[in-house]
Amino acid sequence: MGTVSAGPPAEDVSAYHAVQDEPDFSELRRRLRSFVFPMTAAFLAWYLLYVVCSAFARGFMAHKLAGNINVGLIFGLLQFVTTFGIAYLYSRYANRRLDPLASKLRAEIEGGAK
16 A cells, blocks of 8 residues: 655645744735634524523514414524624625735745745
């Protein structure tokens, strides 16, 4: 049987370590975190509100809005809307703020820049 490589060649690993020390890489991580952490906190708070209201505000959640449609159903459907909305916002944010910098770093790693 053939030998199995334990990972990328040493020169590839050193290139990745070198990129991690660059200011552009730190900026890319900062930009990613500045979107992901607040958005995650907001979504989890919104979801927690839904769960807490479902458990402790049953009268409010059971309030009928139209026919058999109640507040709880609307809150539940809005969870899906929120998820797709966040995905859309992240896509736009990544295209504008993350991808150009990531492409630059990738070109540097692959030897296209520098």
